[in-house]
Amino acid sequence: MDEFDLIHSITPRTIHHSSVDVGIGDDAALYTAKHGVQEIVCMDTMVEDVHFKLHYSSPEDIGYKALAVNISDIAAMGGIPKFYLVSLAVPAKWTESEIKAMYEGMNELAKLYHMDLIGGDTVSTSDKLVVTVTVIGEVEKGRACLRSLARPNDIVFVTGEIGSSAAGLSLLLEENNPQNLFLDTDYFINRHKRPQPRVSVGRLCSSIKRAALNDISDGLASELNEIAEASCVSIEIDESILPIHSDLPKLHSNWKEWALFGGEDFELTGTVSKEEWEVLKQECKIRQLPITKIGHVREKTESNVILKTEKTTMALEKKGYNHFK
Numbered sequence: 410m411d412e413f414d415l416i417h418s419i420t421p422r423t424i425h426h427s428s429v430d431v432g433i434g435d436d437a438a439l440y441t442a443k444h445g446v447q448e449i450v451c452m453d454t455m456v457e458d459v460h461f462k463l464h465y466s467s468p469e470d471i472g473y474k475a476l477a478v479n480i481s482d483i484a485a486m487g488g489i490p491k492f493y494l495v496s497l498a499v500p501a502k503w504t505e506s507e508i509k510a511m512y513e514g515m516n517e518l519a520k521l522y523h524m525d526l527i528g529g530d531t532v533s534t535s536d537k538l539v540v541t542v543t544v545i546g547e548v549e550k551g552r553a554c555l556r557s558l559a560r561p562n563d564i565v566f567v568t569g570e571i572g573s574s575a576a577g578l579s580l581l582l583e584e585n586n587p588q589n590l591f592l593d594t595d596y597f598i599n600r601h602k603r604p605q606p607r608v609s610v611g612r613l614c615s616s617i618k619r620a621a622l623n624d625i626s627d628g629l630a631s632e633l634n635e636i637a638e639a640s641c642v643s644i645e646i647d648e649s650i651l652p653i654h655s656d657l658p659k660l661h662s663n664w665k666e667w668a669l670f671g672g673e674d675f676e677l678t679g680t681v682s683k684e685e686w687e688v689l690k691q692e693c694k695i696r697q698l699p700i701t702k703i704g705h706v707r708e709k710t711e712s713n714v715i716l717k718t719e720k721t722t723m724a725l726e727k728k729g730y731n732h733f734k
């Protein structure tokens with residue numbers, strides 16, 4: 410494989426945004442930023458055996474997810490994803506066609522969101538595959554959905570359902586082997602391999618008066634703790650109304666752990682005022698975007714996040730995925 414041939418072969422033939430002045434081919438990309446918008450930049454890395462394993466993730470799956478998790482961070486700011494850059498550290502055993510397949514996976518999502526690949530970097534590595542994606546997006550000036558925007562009496566919500574990705578991972582790692590043959594295990598596996606970033610809900614949130622948002626990469630408990638910390642409030646959620654897939658409890662007794670701490674759902678969780686909740690709920694209903702109220706915001710107390718269950722009320726620790734714990 411030749412590095413330069415590879416770069417040439419993954420260079421997009423068309424671009425979606427006329428604001429791209431220089432894409433792949435020079436020392437850096439150049440694009441013209443617009444007035445009245447704020448640029449959003451984020452970067453997330455995926456590492457073989459930390460974020461995925463090669464025996465169950467295809468190159469397309471890896472590419473798809475590496476871009477999806479970054480689009481999810483743009484969604485969590487209320488923004489529109491526009492450009493992406495890809496840094497690859499590739500073990501020698503990878504073939505050119507496998508690398509191209511990874512770009513195909515990314516392109517699936519890029520097409521959907523009209524995003525342009527504008528650069529990156531390619532190096533070899535002796536061991537595991539590392540894929541780093543940078544996404545650049547934009548949001549109307551002052552409209553970003555910051556974690557610090559939660560206020561007492563807000564409604565707390567989450568999109569879609571939680572815990573399914575962790576269930577899928579557990580199935581892939583063969584930690585549990587459900588006896589019930591009627592369970593659609595592929596559904597959970599797909600939720601893990603191919604998360605769908607919630608850009609539309611993020612955009613709705615940026616259009617209403619005030620919304621705090623976070624995407625669920627490390628688990629609901631961790632993300633809500635981050636919002637509570639950044640906003641100096643406490644968040645109270647009700648376990649009985651957390652949105653989960655009806656088959657989740659059938660997979661394993663662990664399902665509550667998956668929902669609260671599993672992570673990689675890449676759903677959005679956030680808070681809006683009571684009045685704005687009615688608007689957001691209605692707008693989501695019209696567009697068939699699933700969104701569920703799970704609690705409310707309180708004045709700051711000792712605990713950042715409080716979980717109410719049928720029997721007790723307890724602090725929900727900032728437990729979840731942590732790379733160094």
Ligand SMILES: Nc1ncnc2c1ncn2[C@@H]1O[C@H](COP(=O)(O)OP(=O)(O)O)[C@@H](O)[C@H]1O
Pocket residue numbers: 452453482626627
């Ligand atoms: N190695 C790093 N150097 C500089 N900033 C970092 C680094 N790692 C993370 N960050 C920043 O810390 C913040 C939290 O990162 P992270 O937990 O990965 O966010 P997210 O869950 O939204 O992907 C982000 O603003 C991110 O840009």
Ligand SMILES: Cc1ncc(C[n+]2csc(CCOP(=O)(O)OP(=O)(O)O)c2C)c(N)n1
Pocket residue numbers: 453454458459460461462478578626627671672673730
């Ligand atoms: C083989 C394997 N083991 C464990 C996990 C679970 N896991 C890995 S990273 C992670 C958290 C999300 O990734 P991170 O890099 O922390 O994303 P960020 O918070 O920066 O968006 C989780 C739940 C996995 N996906 N694959």
Ligand SMILES: [Mg+2]
Pocket residue numbers: 452453454
């Ligand atoms: Mg990150």
Ligand SMILES: [Mg+2]
Pocket residue numbers: 453478479482626
């Ligand atoms: Mg992230």
Ligand SMILES: [Mg+2]
Pocket residue numbers: 626627730
């Ligand atoms: Mg993380």
